Amino acid sequence: MASIMTNTSAMTALQSLGSTNRQLSITQARISTGFRVADAENNAAYWSIATTMRSDNGALSTVKDALGLGAATLDVAYTGLNKAIDVTKEIKNKLVAARQPGIDRDKVQTEILELQNQLRSVADSSIFSGENWLSVDSGQPNYNASKTIVASFSRANGEVTIGTISVDITTTELIDSDDQSGILDSEDTTDNGNEDYSILSLDISTITDTNDDLQDLEQMISWVDEGIGKMTTAASNLGAVKQRTNMQKEFVSSLMDAISRGIGTLVDADMNEESTKLQALQVQQQLGVQALSIANQNSQQILSLFRG
Template sequence: MASIMTNTSAMTALQSLNQTNKQLSITQARISTGYRVAEAENNAAYWSIATTMRSDNGALSTVKDALGLGGAMLDVAYTGMNKAIEVTKEIKNKLVAARQPGIDREKVQAEIDELQNQLLSIAETSVFSGENWLSVDSSATGYNSSKSIVASFSRSGGEVSIGTISIDLTTSELIDTADKSGILDKEDTTANGGVTYSVLTLDISSVMDTDEDLEDLEQMIAWVDDGLLDMTTAASNLGAVKQRTNMQKEFIVALMDVISRGVGTLVDADMNDESTRLQALQVQQQLGVQALSIANQNTQQILSLFRG
């Protein structure tokens, strides 16, 4: 039936053209943004997952920074410990040299004094970001012998958890001004002379060549050697923690990349597909416009029926 009130062909052509324009708009948006799922309305489930994972990736980036900061603190403490070991070795060498009868021990002590001052300087200046792990005051408010470095962030069943790497400072403290329990200020007393000393305070200037004094000197040498062993163990522990920190940082970086790829799989647009679809839709749009134009011309043909 030919009707001037209802143009069925034009209505069908218009619906088809509108649908094509809608698909074309979606494809153009994907090409412009690079996302297949840019908003929740595109795919609520994928958008929700991607948003959560991006948030977690941001937290992992902060964990990476925390590991870098913790690694720097460990580097400072490890460097200070190594330097302290070198200086303490020199003190031990001087003491061994002073064991030789007839040597001027006052001059040897003058050298030891400077080495002791250097040890004190190393311990007090091994500071990073206000933290000193070699020289402490265990009586200070807020003191904690256990330090922790944020090492991980994870989500399970909607619950988040933070993992840390713990460091026990009691094994690496060189000086504790509160109770003298550090490796360098820990005290001993000579068996014969009854002189109390530490690596930082020992004094051999008054040591004579008597059997008792030489025995006390050998005791000092053994005490310094014990300190060296303790510092070597402390340096090994710090090095092991530093290695773990570096490995964890590398893992966090790799994990962030994997998460980014996973999110991309969910929401990124495939530009090869979108470019092909764009060309096809542009052709469909042109054909739809042509079809609508033809359908609109059908009503003009009715006028010919009333012409004489």
């Protein structure tokens, strides 16, 4: 039925053109933003997951920075321990040389004193970001022998978990100014002289060539050698923790990349697909406009029926 009141063809063409324009608008938005799911209205579930994972990736970035800070602190302590070992070896060499009868032990003690001062300097200056794991004061109210490095961030079943790497610095302390329990300042008593000495305080200037004094000197050599062994063990432990920290840092970096790829799979637009769809929709739009134009001409054709 031909009607001038209701143009069914034009209405159909208009609906088709409107649908094409809406799809074209969506495609253009995806191309301009790069996202298939840019807002919750596009896909609420995917948008929610992506938003949460982006937040977690930000937390992982902070964890990565914390691991870098922890690795630097470990490296400083490790470097300080290695230097302390070298200096203590020199003290041991001086003591062994002083075992020789007739040697001027006053002069040897002068050299040992400088090495002891160097040990204090090494321990006191091994600081990074305000943390010193070699020279401590266990009497301070905020002292904690267990140092932690933030190592991981995870979310499971809505629960957030923070993982840490712990370091017990009681095994690395060279100097404890509160109770002298460090490797270098812990004291022992000579068997014959009944003198209390530590590696930092031993003094051979009064040692003579008597059997008792020489036995005490040999005991001092044993103390120093034992201290070197403890520092070597401490350096090995720190080295193992440092290796683990570096491995964890690499893992966190890889994990962040994997999460980013996962987010991209959920919400990123496929530009090859969208560009193809854009071209098709543009053609459909042009055809829709053409169809609407033809449908609007139907009313004009009715006039020809009334012309004489």
